[in-house]
Amino acid sequence: MAGVWEWLYEGYEPEEERLREALCTLGNGYFATRGAASETTTSRSHYPGTYMAGCYDRLTSSVRGRQVVNADLVNLPNWLPLRYRIRPVGTGPGPWLSPDHEHLAEHRQTLDLRRGTLTRRSVYEDEAGRRLYVEQCRLVHMGNPHLAALHTAFTAEGWEGAIEVEAAIDGDIRNTGVVRYRNLSNRHLTGWSTGTEQDDVVWLRCRTVESDIGFALASRIVATSGGPGRQTVESGRRPRPRQIPRKIFQTVVLPLDPECDAVVDKTVALYTSRDPAIGSPLRAAVVGVRTAPEFTELLASHHRAWAGLWQRTRIEVPGEAGRILRFHLFHILQTLSPHTAELDVGVPARGLHGEAYRGHVFWDELFVLRFLSLHFPEVSRGLLDYRHRRLPAACRAAQQVGRAGAMYPWQSAEDGREETQELHLNPLSGRWLPDNSHLQHHVGSAVAYNVWQYCQATADTGYLHSKGAEMLLQIARFWADSAVWDAQLSRYRIRGVVGPDEYHDAYPGADTAGIDDNAYTNVTAAWVLARAMELYRDLPEPRRRILAECMRLDPTELERWEDVSRRLHVPYHRGVISQFAGYGELDELDWAAYRKRYGDIRRLDRILEAEGDTVNRYQASKQADVLMLGYLFSPGELGGLFQRLGHVLDDDTWHATVDYYLARTSHGSTLSSLVHAWVLARVQREEAWAYCEEALTGDVADIQGGTTAEGIHLGAMAGTLDFVQRGMTGLETRDDALWLSPAPLPQLSKFGVRIGFRGHEVDLGIRAQRLRIAVPDSHHPAIRLVLGGHIHMIVPGRVRWLDLPLRPLPRPQSRPPSQEGRQD
DSSP, X not given: OOXXXXXXXXXXXXXXXXXXXXXXXXXXXXXXXXXXXXXXXXXXSOOOOEEEEEEEEEEEEEETTEEEEEEEEEEOOBOOXXXXXXXXXXXXXXXXXXXXXXXXXXEEEEEETTTTXXXXXXEEEOTTOOEEEEEEEEEEOSSSTTEEXXXXXXXXXXXXXXXXXXXXXXXXXXXXXXXXXXXXXOOOEEEEEEEEOTTSEEEEEEEESSSOOEEEEEEEEEEEEESXXXXXOOGGGSOEXXXXXXXXXXXXEEEEBTTBEEEEEEXXXXXXXXXXXOSXXXXXHHHHHHSOOOHHHHHHHHHHHHHHHHHHTOEEXXXXXXXXXXXXXXXXXXXXXGGGGGSSOOOBTTXXXXXXXXXXXXXXXXXXXXXHTTTOHXXXXXXXXXXXXXXXXXXXXXXXXXXOSOOOOSSBOSSSSOOOOSEEEETTTTEEEEOOGGGXXXXXXXXXXXXXXXXXXXXXXXXXXXXXXXXXXXXXXXXXXXXXXXXTTTEEEOOSBOOXXXXXXXXXXXXXXXXXXXXXXXXXXXXXXXXXXXHHHHXXXXXXXXXXXXXXXXXXXXXXXXXXXXXXXXOEETTXXXXXXXXXXXXXXXXXXXXXXXXXXXXXXXXXXXXXXXXXXXSOBSSOXXXXXXXXXXXXXXXXXXXXXXXXOOHHHHHHHHHHHHTTBOOOSHHHHHHHHHHHHHTTBTTHHHHHHHHHHTTTTTTTSSOGGGOOOHHHHHHHHHIIIIITTTOEEETTEEEEOOOOOGGGSSEEEEEEETTEEEEEEEETTEEEEEEOOOSSOOEEEEETTEEEEEOTTEEEEEEOOOOOOOBOOSSOGGGTTOOO
């Protein structure tokens, strides 16, 4: 039985291996390696992969007679290879062993979340009854981001002889981890060379084809044999190097019998030409691995580094939900650790766990930074810097379409250009179709929102008044320039966009792409404009003058911002907020018929296209769109936004809107169940927990049907953590205070979290309708906390218990789940 800090896989299931490899990835924010067995190579069941944060390369492919350019997160040389075979006395060597070999008798894989290690225990037995026990511990060092190691122990039963071990660095690597990309150009590495050093160190170096990033990996083998006081193998049996093009090997033969076990430690260092304070990647890698401590010391320092991370991110939720949340947090920290803060990288939507989405950066930071900013603000700031460095590219993109300001790309990689493809493949029909998702300009609002919320949580006015202001004002300028006056409506409209739903990228029969007045886009644009003007007014006069000169801002432009922020159009139909203008006029879909015919209809767009139809004809959404507003803004803040726009958003209207779209959503994104859980919890709906469970198990159970094997869904994982941290507590950071409006679900009525707020480490706990807040003693000023309309000053060094405000009982669902757009 796995403990609360362990993720255990008992037995070997080839068809499940790629999923397990993704979920057992180890990383440190600098690079990560999938949990593939060290004995395996790329096959139908296995896909070894090592990915470095922000390392992209661009190749050109031919698709249907067109030249298509793709930037991919590069699969780096494989440092894992370590295979073995037994050599019993009096016989020749046996076969090379791996979990796929018929001699495998037992297999167990354990991911230790607390210590950041992956341990595999395999037992092999041949026809003669000879047994070999293999236990291997793997780490990607969280303290020194350039180091990784394998510790492999061998034990014999029923025979004596030797164990032959072959370790390698494999540079003959391609990006083939996603089936639908395999026919595209995929060799991103070139310029290989290999070599050896005198002290059992071997190395491989290469570079990327187009981005010309240099890589060097150096490996050291230490082999020992014997009992507790085992000795290093004598010089006659030291590792023997061997080179072939693009690979380098080391082989060692160790005595092995029931009284004499053997251990092989493989330590690897990885450096790139982008690393600071090095002469060359090769020299740094050789020195790094040569001076690395032995495995036991390396493991101890790795454990200490992880202990420090867990101290800053305490989350206590009982039961299986708490175990999964810990698992999610583990993968967030492996992808976006304090090491990430020093890099020029964004939030990869699929982590550093695979090649889905080509490793690109989308809007997922919207779901990640709200969590990170309350634990690792330095990481959030580094991720925002990624967007700031690409602000000039966003401004150029806006100019190219005749707009002012900054138009951030829907998909971003190394330099900030739009990476969204013009075509995408529907695997059901085999047809390549136009991809209009680059029209999701709401990604700019996500960038602005993240800037604002980071500064609210940290009081980092220096950032807000400098880089933050530059981004926020340029994004506001883009929205103001995108708004077109409609005299008939007496409103501004934003036309030709795609909302978070993604299904609807055009009107039925239209010759042009995009829809008009997406409610989410318009409301968030109004929010950006209002925040930009507030920020501009609050800037110190010298800074305001410099910004105005650099941006050539004048009073008339600011007047337009004010006008647009108050008069953007928000469409309605049948008493609910319309997802976009004309949504209510689309046909209704026979949801029951499609579920009966297809079962899983999450990718309804592909199903309809394969039938010769289009989802653009129907009131059917892929994921939360209008309801995303309830995820970003508290009820009070959302009501204030609508009031500013000249609308009254009361509880009845919002509840009706929630019901309306709940019945018309296929949940084709892992983010959908997360947002619906959040929104339903805030409106006191009983079915909130069902959506919460789906969000928790999205990757663990791979509910999207094979997508997790290509990379985890980082936004959904972070969102589940934030669901507890902010959703259940109603936590907001604004107006120099912590605002709390707890709405615990019956299934999550007892939990605790630790957050960082303006220099404090704050422990929040909810139990039996009471809130516990503890602030360690410090020199920082008291925290102003607002709960149920009352202000409390929480003095450092004190623990306070506060009664939760009474809330209405949960509302029952308004129709059976089978009518709610849910999976049966």
